[in-house]
Amino acid sequence: MRFAGRESWQVSHGSSFTMDTALFVRDTLALSVETVPELPGLDPPVPVFVPPGVDRAGAAEEWLGWWADVLDHARGDRSDVPSPADPAARSLAVRPALRGAVEALMTPASQYWTRTSGTGHPTALPVGEVVRGVESRLGRQARPFRLVITVVGVQGLVWERMTDSHVIASRRFLDDPARCAPALRAVVESLA
Incomplete structure (x- = not known):
C-alpha cells in the first residue's frame, strides 16, 4: 500500500x-x-x-x-x-x-x-492535490483522518464506500482521473 x-x-x-x-x-x-x-x-x-x-x-x-x-x-x-x-x-x-x-x-x-x-501502469491518485483543494475550500487544515482504498482487479468501474474510512475501487476507475478525483474529493470532504 x-x-x-x-x-x-x-x-x-x-x-x-x-x-x-x-x-x-x-x-x-x-x-x-x-x-x-x-x-x-x-x-x-x-x-x-x-x-x-x-x-x-x-x-x-x-x-x-x-x-x-x-x-x-x-x-x-x-x-x-x-x-x-x-x-x-x-x-x-x-x-x-x-x-x-x-x-x-x-x-x-x-x-x-x-x-x-504488472499489466498497465501503477495508479497515481491525486491525494495531496485533493486534500489541499478541500483544505482551501474549508479555509482550514483537514481534521485527522485515515482512509484505506482497496484496489481490486475486476472488470468495469467500481468505487464503493464500505465504511467512512474504507473504499473499494477497481483499477479501471482509478485510472480515470475524471471519475476518480471527484469521488476521492467527496470522501475526503466528508472526513476532513
Missing part, C-alpha cells in the same frame, strides 16, 4: 492479497455468491476450474461469512489476526470447504496475480 499525508491525515491505497485470493476463488469455482459491494468478475477473467476434492457447494455456503472477514482484514480493522486467506487462520478453520478450496487454488491464484499485477 502507498501512504500519503502528514500527521493529521493518512490515505493508503493498494491491492489486498486476501481480497484478491477471495475473488480468484469465487471466479475460478464459479460460485454464485453475493459480494457486498457487488463486484464483477476478475479482469482478465479466469477459466472455471474445480480441483478434485473441492466441495464447491460447501464453499458457496461458507462464502458470506468469509467475505465479511476478508473485508474486515482489507480495511485494516483486523490487522492483529492472520489473513482470512491463510488456511491456518481461524476464518478458514471454521470453514472447511473454503479452506480446501483456498489450499487447492493458492498456487494458481499466486500465478494469476503475478501475471496480471
Whole structure:
C-alpha cells in the first residue's frame, strides 16, 4: 500500500492479497455468491476450474461469512489476526470447504496475480492535490483522518464506500482521473 499525508491525515491505497485470493476463488469455482459491494468478475477473467476434492457447494455456503472477514482484514480493522486467506487462520478453520478450496487454488491464484499485477501502469491518485483543494475550500487544515482504498482487479468501474474510512475501487476507475478525483474529493470532504 502507498501512504500519503502528514500527521493529521493518512490515505493508503493498494491491492489486498486476501481480497484478491477471495475473488480468484469465487471466479475460478464459479460460485454464485453475493459480494457486498457487488463486484464483477476478475479482469482478465479466469477459466472455471474445480480441483478434485473441492466441495464447491460447501464453499458457496461458507462464502458470506468469509467475505465479511476478508473485508474486515482489507480495511485494516483486523490487522492483529492472520489473513482470512491463510488456511491456518481461524476464518478458514471454521470453514472447511473454503479452506480446501483456498489450499487447492493458492498456487494458481499466486500465478494469476503475478501475471496480471504488472499489466498497465501503477495508479497515481491525486491525494495531496485533493486534500489541499478541500483544505482551501474549508479555509482550514483537514481534521485527522485515515482512509484505506482497496484496489481490486475486476472488470468495469467500481468505487464503493464500505465504511467512512474504507473504499473499494477497481483499477479501471482509478485510472480515470475524471471519475476518480471527484469521488476521492467527496470522501475526503466528508472526513476532513
